[in-house]
Amino acid sequence: MLGYVFLAVAIATEVVATTFLKFTAGENAKWWAFVIVVVGYVASFFALSLALGRGVPLGIAYAIWSAVGVAAIAIISWVFFKESLTWVQIAGLVLVIGGVGLLELGAKHTA
Secondary structure, rough: OOOHHHHHHHHHHHHHHHHHHHHOOOOOHHOOOOOOOHHHHHHHHHHHHHHHHHHOOHHHHHHHEEEEHHHHHHHHHHOOOOOOOHHHHHHHHHHHHHHHHHHOOOHHOOO
């Protein structure tokens, strides 16, 4: 169970880092955003390694990390940066999350 806690931390820190990438682009790039991006990605990979070390299978961890990250970034971009989020994109997100669910259901679990 602790492995999945570390996976959640990995996802959260990666989402924060990816969100702040928006502030590193363009003429008005913020220096502090670079710090958040670097620290966020380092923390994310460290937490992911801890999750893997606690028994979360690599394929499952990466699938969950990717799907939740993609969905979270799409929603954050829509809410905070007013980027588009169409019904077709929402359907795509549902399919990605559903695919991860199927990967988890099909995995062999040891007691």
